Amino acid sequence: MIRFLILVGYTTLMMFLQVSGRLNQYINVHYRYLAILSMVLSFVLAIVQLILWNKEVDQKPHEHHHHDEHDHGLNKPYQRGIAYLLLVLPLIVGFLFPTVSLDTSIVEAKGFNFPLSKESVGDPDVETQYLKPDTSIYFDKTDYDKQMKQALTRYIKDDHVTVTEENYLEVMELIYNYPSEFIGKTISYKGFAFNSTKKEQSDVFVFRFGIIHCVADSGVFGLLTHMPESQTFKNNDWVELTGTIHSGYYAPFKRDIPVVDVTKVKQVEEPKNQYVYRSF
16 A cells, blocks of 8 residues: 555656646756656556555455465565655655755855866766756767757858757857857847856856756856946846857966857846756
């Protein structure tokens, strides 16, 4: 019976994450079908457990002997207890703990390096990413270069690069991979302001939180901006900006990085979903 309840719990949790929109804070929305699949499987397994439990109840009165011989596995009550506790744990976490909406305090707490930071979240092979979304770790080099070059042709034709929620991560990756191709182009995008003060150099970055596959390879992605002098924004202010891309030497990283000279900027409402996702 406990197994039935746990499985129903999983089904409910998946439904709850779907309906409340919180699933998006764990995985790339393009993988939502996997969650739906696991929800259906949990439900089917729950029904199976219920049927088995009913059978057991029916058989109980007829069982007198041979009981000990067939009882394998987790036969001591405390072993069973531990197994159930482990199964229930994700449910408790899923329902009771709020998913934290990210804000710039995370960027500040971690500080950011380029292109990857040293500390990783979860998976030791995948490091938290900053500024540049890097999908090269998922492909061999020739495939990656081919994909990037192909994607580049979509944006090179126009002088104005329009960034949407769908292509945000792709465009950012291209700009960092092929900065010379984008210099002189105009870009428009939306993100939140982050005021970085490193070594007397005060800069405003405009970022978005992005998820490539799941939380393990999520990060903050965006560009350094030079805002018009009259404009100042506080951390976490959402802005929509238009400006020209050029390359500038950024002392804290000891290297040139793409910079946007902002010509037009206005404060906007923060979007319902702050995350952007990589589509492959």
